[in-house]
Amino acid sequence: MTALAPELKVTPLNQIHRKMGGRMVDFGGWDMPVQYPAGTITEHLRTRMRAGLFDVSHMGEINVSGTQAIQFINRLTSNDASKLIDGQAQYSALTTPQGTVIDDLLVYRFGPEQFMLVVNAGTTEKDWDWIIAHRGDEEVELKNVSSEYCQLALQGPEALNILQQLTSTLLSEIKYYYFTEGQIDGIDAIISRTGYTGEDGFEVYAAAGKAEQIWNRILEVGSYGTDEGVLPCGLAARNTLRLEAAMALYGHEIDETTTLLEANLGWITKLSKGDFIGREALAKQKEEGITRRLVSFEVTDRGIARDGQDIMIDGERVGVVTSGSPAPYLKKNIGMGYVPIEFAKEGQQIQIDIRGKLTGAQIVKSPFYKREK
């Protein structure tokens, strides 16, 4: 007897992915397309040059409302939610008392008493349990609304022009890390100028039942099927795009063993905003100085660094690769990983232990890729 595989969760676009030839994989319990027939490199390049469409409906949404919503969010997260204005979004993190990371997330402010947290798919349940367990005295109402929403990301230099054909909202008026409530193809949607690719673009949240319509209409007006049209992109391209932009991926660069300061996330660590879970530990670490830091590296010899491989200096293991991959746009082999602080400087020569073969690499400036504005 073999145990039955646990049933994978599906997004509202699961059938569409299959119909479009998506290669489906188990991604943290979700049945998701890792790539479509065009292939990861083409999907990646199309997003950099034109536009790519991603189903990110597996991500979680948690509504936080009430007269003390800001106080509650500020006690559980590291960034300062009191700085947000209506229609603004903020990158932040749920932190442990040690200053390590339960999850990274986006905080959306709809109104002074109405917020939405957007969290990672694989951690949604953990985050929800953590949030409930750390409920304090604040007057606040919490609701896990993950299954009610679909989320589509349209990314790339043509994203605005494509999406504009489906909405009367003037998209160019939405600034980076702001959002508005409008309609896409007549469907109520949250239209957010955010993303995880290093490109300009939008993330659209709408009722789960409307996912197929929005997906199909974006492909239609985006000239899907032509050489310069929008392409649906899988998780593999999403990963290589975010890695070129040196954005952290939960479970890789950040987790419950890495502090925000070690992960270069001091910019979302607002120690002076008042108390929050992990503040004390982070303040202490800031004062004493971190002993290791997340760095970006390029492999200079032939070879591709992969997640989990050892980083070596002078024959000694000094750290681990948290993400390693070919970079399709930069045409280099790149990665990120932690090294002791004394080595965390540009130009530092390191070696990656690629299946027993010590391969030369060099710490470089982060991010690897930055779009021209």
Add this chain to the structure above:
Amino acid sequence: MANVPEDLHYSKDHEWVRVDGDVATVGITDYAQNSLGDVVYVELPKPGETFTANESFGSVESVKAVSEVFSPVSGAVAESNDALGDAPEKVNTDPYGDGWMIRIKMSNSGEVDSLLTAAEYEDFTKAETE
């Protein structure tokens, strides 16, 4: 549907073998390259290195993953396809032609008989995808 040429022999690790006298040319199948996705790096042995049947002789890397490639037969490497160093994508575009990997001078050409025929390999991949 993956292309499976009639005149080749196949391994269960998804390599193909073309026999010419006592020299076997080895590559990975169309099915294998399709499962891997875009091939970005191929590591091959140098001429003279010897391998026994089913031993790993190199690796093929896609954007997402690295896979070992196994020699379906025993022998010494006569030639490696150096062109894959600059053009690894040939493994995707022409797996049975320009995408070949090594030529092996077989030490026991009888090993070829234990490999799968085209029809057997097709059944094998069908069973694997079901």
